[in-house]
Amino acid sequence: MSTRKYHTLLLFALLLTSCAAPVVQQDTLVLINGTLIDGTGSDPISNAVLVIQGERILAVGSQEEVKIPSGANVIDLAGAALLPGFINAHVHFAFNEQNLKAWAYGGVTTVRDEGITSSGTLEEMMSWRDESNQRPQAARLVSAGYMLTVPDGYGDLFVTSPDEARQKVFEELDAGVNLIKISMEDGYAGQSGLPKLTDEEIDAILSAAHERGALVSGHITQAEYLKPLVEAGIDDIAHIPYDFVPEEVWQEMVSKDIYMTPTFTVFRNYGAPVATCVLNLRNFLEQGGQVALGNDYGGGPGEFELGIPMYEIEQMSRAGMTPMQIIIASTKNAAIVSGIDDQLGTLETGRIADVLVVSGNPLDDLQNLHNIRMVIHNGTIIRDESQE
Numbered sequence: 001m002s003t004r005k006y007h008t009l010l011l012f013a014l015l016l017t018s019c020a021a022p023v024v025q026q027d028t029l030v031l032i033n034g035t036l037i038d039g040t041g042s043d044p045i046s047n048a049v050l051v052i053q054g055e056r057i058l059a060v061g062s063q064e065e066v067k068i069p070s071g072a073n074v075i076d077l078a079g080a081a082l083l084p085g086f087i088n089a090h091v092h093f094a095f096n097e098q099n100l101k102a103w104a105y106g107g108v109t110t111v112r113d114e115g116i117t118s119s120g121t122l123e124e125m126m127s128w129r130d131e132s133n134q135r136p137q138a139a140r141l142v143s144a145g146y147m148l149t150v151p152d153g154y155g156d157l158f159v160t161s162p163d164e165a166r167q168k169v170f171e172e173l174d175a176g177v178n179l180i181k182i183s184m185e186d187g188y189a190g191q192s193g194l195p196k197l198t199d200e201e202i203d204a205i206l207s208a209a210h211e212r213g214a215l216v217s218g219h220i221t222q223a224e225y226l227k228p229l230v231e232a233g234i235d236d237i238a239h240i241p242y243d244f245v246p247e248e249v250w251q252e253m254v255s256k257d258i259y260m261t262p263t264f265t266v267f268r269n270y271g272a273p274v275a276t277c278v279l280n281l282r283n284f285l286e287q288g289g290q291v292a293l294g295n296d297y298g299g300g301p302g303e304f305e306l307g308i309p310m311y312e313i314e315q316m317s318r319a320g321m322t323p324m325q326i327i328i329a330s331t332k333n334a335a336i337v338s339g340i341d342d343q344l345g346t347l348e349t350g351r352i353a354d355v356l357v358v359s360g361n362p363l364d365d366l367q368n369l370h371n372i373r374m375v376i377h378n379g380t381i382i383r384d385e386s387q388e
């Protein structure tokens, strides 16, 4: 660009700014008078002030602590609650613009795709993800690559030795996947006896991923296959077993800080005993277990909720989780298993501003999560019911 053109543009920009005189800090948004539930588990703060500048949280706290910057766009949220944008930590078919928009509009501002199936190359998929993540209206996409298994096993990427397992993990990470997904599945929906990864292959996968700082999520549906993954030190378990899990496995899982993403919805859809899953979750919680929200959207036949997966939330409640524990599972803990907890999952200073605003208090009644008043994603208001 020539200097003269630049000067003309600059002058034009200055004229525009002076026309918009009253708005001094156009990109500062302040939410006041709502009840803040910040996702950390701290007590809620009534009449909170949340200051957002650009895509980040500039300040957050009580009205005594946080000063409202002059010239900011101030929105009064009396009667509403502010929470971190929800995270669905187990979905499929997230490489789909419509699905991502529906999730974000429904208050789920991030999803973790737990295993892709595609005819495209991994590189193409990951560049699609990066482009999609620039769009404010689309939920942020965090993605595993192809699910690792053995030939004829349950999954999409086959390994036949520990060395090959390491190599495949590095190939996936080099292509830009956010995490590694593996499976230990004997078979369901009429199948059984599927071949599975050996202990040595599991160890090779975990050490390769951890060397690169990547998380590994493990698919299981039965207690028998939970044990080897817990012993190996996996990061999170996708699906709670639908058969009884012995107490010592839960204890080891808790002592190793391994999270559980239950996915009751897919079990319901397959006709598996959800009551046993609920009982397992209750036992895991009794040992001090940490839970993350995920419904396995698209991971089988039947209905799955886009937006906030209320069926999951209802089953967590049945298992004895308090509304506060469920909110933590849906925000902070789902961010932890997605590997994004340094940026997201809580409403704290410096974090990316993904905010869900609902009418009423979900700590009094989780059904209030249905009453979405506003959704903010990357600091941008993408849904505002008071304007519609």
Ligand SMILES: [Zn+2]
Residues within 6 Å of the ligand: 090, 091, 092, 114, 115, 296, 299
């Ligand atoms: Zn799945």
